[in-house]
Each structure stands twice: as C-alpha cells, then as structure tokens.
Amino acid sequence: MSDGFMWFEGIPFPVVDYTPEHLRAVRESFVFKDEDVLTVSFPKSGTNWLIEMLCLIYSKGDPTWVQSVPIWERSPWLENTHGYNTLKDKDGPRLITSHLPIHLFPKSVFKSKTKVIYLIRNPRDILVSGYFFWIISNFVKKPESLEQYFEWFIQGNVAFGSWFDHTRGWMSMREKENFLIVSYEELKQDTRSTVQKICRFLGKKLEPEELNSLLKYSSFQVMKENKMSNYTLLRGWLLDGESGSLMRKGICGDWKNYFTVAQAEAFDKIFQEKMADLPQELFPWE
Template sequence: MSDGYVWFEGIPFPVVDCTPEHLRAMQDFVFKDEDVLTVSFPKSGTNWLVEILCLIYSKGDPTWVQSVPIWERSPWVENTHGYQILKDKEGPRLITSHVPIHLFPKSIFQSKTKVIYLIRNPRDILVSGYFFWIISKFVKRPESLEQYFEWFTQGHVAFGSWFDHTRGWMSLRGQENVLIVSYEELKQDTRSVVQKICRFLGKKLEPEELNSLLKHSSFQVMKENKMSNYTLLRGWLIEDKNGSLMRKGISGDWKNHFTVAQAEVFDRIFREKMAGLPPELFPWE
C-alpha cells in the first residue's frame, strides 16, 4: 500500500484484497461463454444491478440474496478472494468488476461472455463516492468534497478517470454480447430495464417472479438486507457504526452538493473529455 492506493500500470486501485501481483495474475483469467460480467465505474449502482442479476438467476426467489454475501454471489475478479471463488466455480458464473478495459483480462474479447456495462451520471458518482470513501477504508480518504472534486475530475481516484473508463468500455457498444444500462433508466422504469436484461440474457421470468425480483432489489429492501448492504463490513472496512452502501439511491443528488462554479467546471470537462460520443448515450440532465 502506498498513499492510500495500490498502484498498477499507473491506475490507483483500492487497498483491500487487491495487490499488483494479483492484478498481474488476473490478466490470465479465462472467461467462459456462459459467464455474465457486470462492469462499472465505482458508485454507478453496481450492487443494485448484481442483486437484479442474482434474482433473475433465482427466478425471483430471495433465498440466495438473503443468505450469501453479494461479493460471493457475483465475485470481483480484481479481488484475491473473489478470484479464488471464481477460479474454482463450475458452470455459469456471475462476475463483477470495476477494472478499466485496457487492464482487463484479454480472454473477455475472445469469449461470448455477456457483458453489461452500467453507467451513471458522473456527478452523482462523485457525490456517492465521496460519502462512501469518508466512512470506509478501501481508498484514500478525501478531506472535503472540494478536494474529492479535484481528484475525481483529474482521474486521481480508485480505478482512474471516469471519462477514460466510460469511453473505453463504451467502445464495445453495439456488439451482440454487450448491453449498456444506465442507473437513470433503471431508476425511471426498473421493470422495463429488467425485462430488457432478461431478453439479453435469454431468460424468462413469470409475472410473479418479476414482481418478487422488483421487491427484493428495491432500495428499501436492499437497505435492510445485510447480505447486500455491506453492513457486514462495519467495524472493519466501514468505520461508521451506521455506515452502509445504501445511502440515498436517487438520481440528481449532485445538485444538493455542487456549487454553481463546480457544476460549470464539470460541464466543461465533460464536454471536452466526452467529445465525439453521441449525447443520447448519457441519459441524464
């Protein structure tokens, strides 16, 4: 560990369960056609999407999501613990990652693994990250939102620049085995997006199974589910005794935290960094 991050190929990674040696070994991870990979920049709503995928695979039955920690149901390939579980697992695997595309195991590009890339308004990601990192021990702790704003816009945060991450993974859009989903559309019409994900995965849920999925992946129910809300990490990686992954679960909270000047700076950086990409890829204000 140095300066609150593990560094690998110039990108900062969290200090928990992640080493440069592991990240190097991870390069040889072999993806299988039947795997389903969730990829996102941290704080995009990853765990929400994973909960939905678990409930699709259990046909709406909540037993699995209520009895096994979320990081064991869909392990993180970049974590040593997750990697061990994945390596030995037979059959289709749910896999999660925040790794930027240029450092990702190359076997993903030779397989038919279904990839879901989850995006979210980076302003909300910034705010969500700030409030999580100040109560946890995963990454370098910012002293203020102003400071974290600087780090984030310069790409000096866990997994690097949001802009590079998004540009990188979005370059796969249009491929048959790749689906792009946004937090905002999930919030707006969860049912329709879940149906779209089911079609993508070739899965079918009966109406009552879908209703059960929607209930058990809702913010309120996930907030109470200790297998999904990260409260199992309290007293170890989460220092605040009330700390949880489940903070507000809304779109647009950045408006309550950015100053007018920060909003303008962010708009300018967004325009510069994302120039050339169709604006409709980013369904937020």
C-alpha cells in the first residue's frame, strides 16, 4: 500500500510476500500437528538466535544444517506466502516461526499439542533494534528518525502492530503445558541453562559435547559470519545493498544509549498502564 505497509484487520504488515487473502487463508486453513515446534515473537526479540538454537538442538549440535540451508527454510515463517507453501508440504516434525498476534493465528494450534515457545525481550531494546533494522529494510515503511519511530512504536504503527497487545495476547497462554516463555535476557545471561530448559520442554537431551557445539555455532559472532543465518543472502532485494545484515549488536540494554530521559519516562508510564495487571516477574529486565 501507499503508506509502506500492507494492512490486515487493523495490523500493519510488510509489503513483500503478504496479502490479506493469504493471511485469511493461514488463519482458517493451516493445520498444526502435535509434533510441530512453533517459535512466536514480536519482531526484533532475538527470534533468529532462538531458531538457530532450535535447529542445533534438532541436529544434536552438528552445524552442517545451519551452515548449508537458509534459516527461513529451516524454520519457515508461517505468515508469508513462501514460508506457508514450504510448510504445508513438509513431512514430519516441523520447526515453524511466526510474528503473528494471537487473534490472527491459525485456530488449529489451540487444539493441538504443538510446542509453542514465546520469546520476549525488553521492548525498549526491541524499539531501538527495530529502528536500525527497518531503516536498512526494503519491505516496510522506513522511519526518518528514532524520534519518529519511537512515536510509531508507542502507537502500534509498526510491522505486526503493538508490542503491548502482542505480548498481552500471547501471555494468555502461559498456564498451558505446551507453552514456554523464554526471554532474550535469560538467554544472554545464562545461555547454557536456558538451552537446557528448552530441551526439557521439547523432550530432547543433548550430550555435553553436543551442547558445547550448539553454544559455539549459535554464538553472535559465528551467526554474524554465517550467510545462511545473517540474511545477507537477501542484500539488494529485501535489505540495502552493502550494509544489509540481520545482526547488529546482540546485547541487552542498548536502549540506554539512545532514549532521552523524557522518552524513558514516557515509555515507563505507558508500560505500567498497559501491562500493570500482568505479573512483573514475566518481564525479567530492568
């Protein structure tokens, strides 16, 4: 559309590989299987890092798969047409990725035993990371400044809508036994223990050397250099020519380098208003 988004039921989406007809079909007709593993997140939560770990859990630490097949083929995106077409013909346990808010999600997932991992991250870091990613992207409306993007983010006028609504929606699943919440912050703080927690949730076991291999090949530096994982294969099409990469800093708390005092105070106020009735221990950041 002319404003740099494809809109569906009041939610802005990327303009490449998304149509209202497709999103409607996804919600109504995609069938989840009990053996599927679904990663759900708001954009810029560390999604591709978690996907890399899941791929390495399934390969028992062997890096061959993550070094030879693009990440979007290993765990396809349900909501874009390419990912959907890849998934619907795929046999066996499928790794599936999505940024969809819960109210637009395929109804079949709620009747299945699909293992759902919901990845969360400090929304202030998501905002800053999103700003730097979208300005090198060619498939959504580009912000002219961080100040402008801050306003868009607060209002929910960014790809996949409001972080607050997205998080509140998916948190409603948190008591279900096939639903696991993982935070970017705990992954950074203690990657090994968090991976072991994910393995227990999936009913998988890694030997010590397999886990060590996973930690090595899913590290920020290795992923940054792996063209199958850093999205540089899409340079010149979805990402700007020379500079386009998914990986920027991979740290926690970077928002403090960019928010003004007034922005920090405004964000805190909005966060308290919108998330006050959820247990604060769900949000393990400062």
